[in-house]
Amino acid sequence: MPSKPIQDEKRVFMTGNEVVAWAALAARADIMYGYPITPQNEIMHYWTRLAPKHDKKFLQTEDELSAGFTTIGGVLAGFKAFTATAGPGNTLMQEPMSMAEMMRLPTVVVVQQRGGPSTATVIYSQQEVMLTTFGGNGEGLRIVYSTANHQELFDYTIKAFNSAWKYRFPTFVLGDGYQAKMREPLTIYDPLDKNIELVKPEPYVGKPGTPAIDRPPTQLRNTFSMEEELFEALQEIIGDYEKVAPEIAEYQSFGTEDADLVIIAHGVVSRAARLAVKEMQENGLKVGYFRPITLRPMPVKEIQEIASRVKRFLVVESAYGQLARLLKEAAYRSTAEMVPLYKPGVGVTAEEVVKKAKEILS
Amino acid sequence: MTIQPAMPKSWRADTKPHKFCPGCGHGLVLKALGQAIDELGIQDRAVFGCDIGCSLLSWDFFNVDTVQTHHGRTNPVITGLKRANPDLIGIAYMGDGGGYAIGAQHLVSAATRNERITAILVNNTQYGMTGGQMAPTTLPGQKTETTPYGRDIEQTGHPTQGPEMVAAITKEGAYVARGTVANLRQLKNFIKKALQNQIEGNGFSFVEVLSTCPTNWRTNAKETWHFVENEMTQYFKIGEIKAPDSKGPEEGQTNG
Numbered sequence: 001m002p003s004k005p006i007q008d009e010k011r012v013f014m015t016g017n018e019v020v021a022w023a024a025l026a027a028r029a030d031i032m033y034g035y036p037i038t039p040q041n042e043i044m045h046y047w048t049r050l051a052p053k054h055d056k057k058f059l060q061t062e063d064e065l066s067a068g069f070t071t072i073g074g075v076l077a078g079f080k081a082f083t084a085t086a087g088p089g090n091t092l093m094q095e096p097m098s099m100a101e102m103m104r105l106p107t108v109v110v111v112q113q114r115g116g117p118s119t120a121t122v123i124y125s126q127q128e129v130m131l132t133t134f135g136g137n138g139e140g141l142r143i144v145y146s147t148a149n150h151q152e153l154f155d156y157t158i159k160a161f162n163s164a165w166k167y168r169f170p171t172f173v174l175g176d177g178y179q180a181k182m183r184e185p186l187t188i189y190d191p192l193d194k195n196i197e198l199v200k201p202e203p204y205v206g207k208p209g210t211p212a213i214d215r216p217p218t219q220l221r222n223t224f225s226m227e228e229e230l231f232e233a234l235q236e237i238i239g240d241y242e243k244v245a246p247e248i249a250e251y252q253s254f255g256t257e258d259a260d261l262v263i264i265a266h267g268v269v270s271r272a273a274r275l276a277v278k279e280m281q282e283n284g285l286k287v288g289y290f291r292p293i294t295l296r297p298m299p300v301k302e303i304q305e306i307a308s309r310v311k312r313f314l315v316v317e318s319a320y321g322q323l324a325r326l327l328k329e330a331a332y333r334s335t336a337e338m339v340p341l342y343k344p345g346v347g348v349t350a351e352e353v354v355k356k357a358k359e360i361l362s
Numbered sequence: 363m364t365i366q367p368a369m370p371k372s373w374r375a376d377t378k379p380h381k382f383c384p385g386c387g388h389g390l391v392l393k394a395l396g397q398a399i400d401e402l403g404i405q406d407r408a409v410f411g412c413d414i415g416c417s418l419l420s421w422d423f424f425n426v427d428t429v430q431t432h433h434g435r436t437n438p439v440i441t442g443l444k445r446a447n448p449d450l451i452g453i454a455y456m457g458d459g460g461g462y463a464i465g466a467q468h469l470v471s472a473a474t475r476n477e478r479i480t481a482i483l484v485n486n487t488q489y490g491m492t493g494g495q496m497a498p499t500t501l502p503g504q505k506t507e508t509t510p511y512g513r514d515i516e517q518t519g520h521p522t523q524g525p526e527m528v529a530a531i532t533k534e535g536a537y538v539a540r541g542t543v544a545n546l547r548q549l550k551n552f553i554k555k556a557l558q559n560q561i562e563g564n565g566f567s568f569v570e571v572l573s574t575c576p577t578n579w580r581t582n583a584k585e586t587w588h589f590v591e592n593e594m595t596q597y598f599k600i601g602e603i604k605a606p607d608s609k610g611p612e613e614g615q616t617n618g
Contacts, residue, residue: 031446059445062471066438069431073442076409076429081446099432205427205443206450210406212374212425221421221430223414 005054009189016179019150020084020110021046022188023157028198029108030079031057033070037089038122039177040112044084064089068096068107075105076220078203080161082108086177087116090128090135097170098136102222104237106164106201110157110173112180115345124177125345126267129322132172133296139234141241143171143248144296146267150184156293158191158198165199167244174295176318178268178347245297255281256288256306261360264290265316266323269348273316276353287357295323298330307334314360316353320344370396372405374425381419383490385586387543387573388416391484392423394546395453398554399426402561404451409443411436413456413465416490420455434465437472440479451560452479459489462498462522473528473566476536480556480567483524486575487594494578498522501597506578521597528568529604535565538604542572544591545600555605572598 005025014022020043024032032051034044048058061067067083074081085093090111100107113128115121134140143163145156157173164171191198204218211217224230252270255277256262265273270291277289290306290313292299307313313336317323320342328338341348341356369375373396382388399405405426412420414433421430431439440452461469461483472479488506489495495508499521503512529538537559541549549571556567572594576586 033442033445057445059442061438062467065435066441066468066471069435069438070442070445072431073439073444074446076439077443077447077450079446081442095432096435099435103429203447205409205429206407206447207427210425211427214406217374217425218427218429219422220428221418222432223418223421223430 004190006188006190009187009193011185012188013183013185014150015042015181015183016150016153016175017042017112017181018046019153019186019188020157020173021050023154024082025050025054025056026188026191027158027161028080029056029082029161031059031074031081033059033061033067033074033081033083035061035064035067035085035089037064037086039114039180040084040086040110042180043110064092065095068093068109071107071109072096072100072105075107076204077206078201080108080165080201082110082161084110084112086112087114087128088119090131094131094135097142098138099222100170101136101138101141101237103220104168105170106168107170108160108164108173109170111175113174113176121345122177124318124347126176126269126318127322127344128174129295129319130325132174133326139238140296141237142169142296143167143294144174145172145293146174146295147179148268148270148291150179150186153179154186154188158196162197162199163248165201167248169241174267176268241297246301248294249297249299250293251291251299251302252293253290253302253306254288256290256310258286259288259310260286261312261314261357262288262290262306262310263314263316263353263357264323264327266292266295269316269318272348272350272353275350276357279350279354280357285361295326298326300330303327303330304334307331307336310336312337312339312360314339314341314353314357316341316348318343318346318348370400372396372399372424372426374422377422380423382416383577385574385576385583386416387486387571387575387590388420388484390543390546391482391549391571391573392420394550394553395482396424397550398557399424401554402557404557404561407449408451408453409440410453410455411440413460415457415460417455417457417460417484418491434460434463434468436460437465437468437479437481441472441477444477444479448478451557453557454479454481456481456483457490458483458485458487458497458499458522458524462524469528470531473532473536473568476533476565478560478563478565480560481569482553482556483568483570484573485524485570485598486573488575488578490575490578501593523598525568525570525603528566532566532604536604537564537567539602540570540572540598540600542590542595542600543574544572544587552602570598572600
C-alpha cells in the first residue's frame with residue numbers, strides 16, 4: 001500500500017525546493033536519483049530526509065549523465081523516478097533525456113534555472129528554455145511546465161508525474177533559482193483527497209513470466225540500421241506527440257480582447273508582467289497579459305488567435321529572447337511586432353515592465 | 363532441411379545468425395553469457411543492457427528483456443534499474459571504449475558504490491563500430507586508425523588494466539575476473555560466478571573478456587587467434603582477480 005504522505009490539507013511556508021520534495025512524495029514518486037548542483041540541492045536534502053519515513057529511495061550519482069540514466073533505469077523497472085538539476089547539469093541531462101524521447105520513457109526532471117552560459121551564476125535565470133524544450137539531438141518531444149509560484153511548483157510537480165506516465169514523454173518542471181530558494185505560503189495536500197487521479201507506473205522490463213515462453217521479450221533500442229526504419233519510428237512518436245499536444249498545452253491570459261499591447265512572459269517573470277498589466281489596466285491603458293504555462297508543447301492555437309488581432313507584443317524574459325523564439329514560431333504568419341524586454345540572467349520587476357510598456361504605447 | 367546449431371536456450375533463435383562480423387568474438391561472449399543464464403535459470407528476471415559500439419548489435423540477441431542504452435551509459439541504466447527493483451538481475455554489456463573511456467566514471471562509481479550489478483566488458487583493443495580507432499586497451503605499438511604508426515605509450519599512455527583497477531577500488535564481496543574467448547568454458551564459469559555473486563547480493567561483479575576483431579585488426583584466422591591468445595595476454599592476465607575463492611591471475615591460457 002502506498003503511504004499517505006500528507007494527512008490533511010495544510011498551509012505551509014516553504015522554499016520551492018522543499019515544495020518539490022513534498023510534491024514528489026504526494027505524487028507517490030518511488031525513487032530520486034540526483035547529483036548536487038545549485039540551486040536545486042535542497043530538493044535532494046528534503047527528499048533524503050523524507051524518503052526513509054515513507055519507504056522511498058534515493059541514489060546520489062557520480063554526475064548528471066548518471067542521474068539521468070539511472071532515472072531511466074528506475075522508470076524501466078516500473079517506478080516513478082525523478083531527478084533534479086540546473087545549468088551545466090541540465091546540459092548533461094539532455095543526453096539521457098534524448099534516450100527517454102526515443103524510447104517514450106516517462107522520466108521527470110525538475111530544473112531550477114541558474115545563470116548561463118557556462119557556470120555563470122548559481123542564482124537565477126530563464127536561460128534554460130531552449131535547452132529544456134529542445135535540448136539533445138532530437139525533436140523536442142517532451143513536456144515542459146514553466147511554474148511561476150510555489151503553489152504551482154507543488155501542483156505541477158504532481159502533474160508532471162501524471163503527464164509523464166499518461167503520455168509517456170519525458171517531462172520537465174522548469175523552475176528557477178528564485179523559486180527554488182524563496183519561501184512562500186502555499187497549500188499542500190494529498191492529491192487523492194482532491195480526487196486527482198494518480199497515473200500508475202508499470203514496468204517496461206522484468207514483467208511477470210519468462211520472455212518468449214509466457215510473453216514476448218521487451219527489447220528497446222535507440223539505434224536503427226536504415227534511414228527509413230528511423231523515419232518510420234519517428235513518424236509514430238511525432239504523430240503521437242502532435243496528437244496529444246493540444247490537450248497538454250496550458251496557458252493563462254486576460255485582457256487581450258481589445259488590447260493595444262499584450263505582455264507575454266513565462267515562469268516567475270509572468271508575476272511581474274501580471275502585476276504590470278493590472279496596474280496599467282487600472283490606469284485605463286489597453287494592455288493584455290498572456291503566459292504560456294507549457295513551453296513544450298506551446299499553446300499554439302491561443303497564440304495564433306491573439307497574434308491575429310493584436311498589433312504588438314512585449315516579450316519579457318530573464319534570457320536573451322529564448323521565449324521569444326518559441327513565440328515567433330508559434331505565431332508564424334502573424335505580422336504582430338514582438339518588442340523585447342530581455343534581461344538575461346537577472347530578475348525583472350513590474351516597474352520595468354510598466355516603463356517599457358508605456359514607452360511603446362506613447 | 364538445414365541443421366540448426368546448438369544454441370543456449372535463452373538465445374533468440376529468430377535473430378540468428380547474429381549481425382556481428384565473421385570472426386568477431388561478441389558471439390562467443392554472448393554464447394557464454396547465454397549458457398550462464400540458462401544454467402542459473404534467470405531468464406525470467408535477467409535484464410540485459412547493451413552499450414553503443416558493436417555491443418549495440420546485441421539488442422535483440424536474447425529472449426531476455428533488453429535495453430539498448432547510450433555509449434558508456436549502460437552501467438548507470440542497469441544501476442538505476444537494480445536500485446529500483448533489486449529482484450531483477452542486471453547485466454551491463456559494453457566494449458572497452460564504453461567502459462574505460464566515455465563511461466569510465468560510471469564504471470569507477472558503480473564499483474566504488476558496490477552496485478549489485480554484473481558488468482561484462484569486451485576488450486578487443488580498439489573501437490570496432492566506428493572503424494578501428496585507438497581504445498584505452500590498444501596495445502603499445504599496435505596500429506589503429508588513429509595510431510597509424512603504432513600506439514606511442516609516451517603520448518597516449520599504457521593499455522588500461524580494467525579488472526585490476528576495479529579490484530583495487532572494490533571491497534570484499536566484489537567479483538572481478540578477466541576471461542578470453544579462447545577459453546569458453548572458463549569464460550562461462552567466470553560469467554556464471556559474476557551473476558551468482560549478484561544473485562547472492564554480495565557486491566559489484568565485473569568480467570572483462572579478451573575478444574577478437576579480425577575486421578579492424580586486418581588479420582586472418584590464424585593471426586587473429588595468435589593476437590588474442592599470445593599478444594593480448596602479455597598485457598592482460600587471465601584469471602579471477604577478486605573472488606571469495608580467488609586463485610589469482612593465471613599466466614597465459616590454452617584453449618580448453
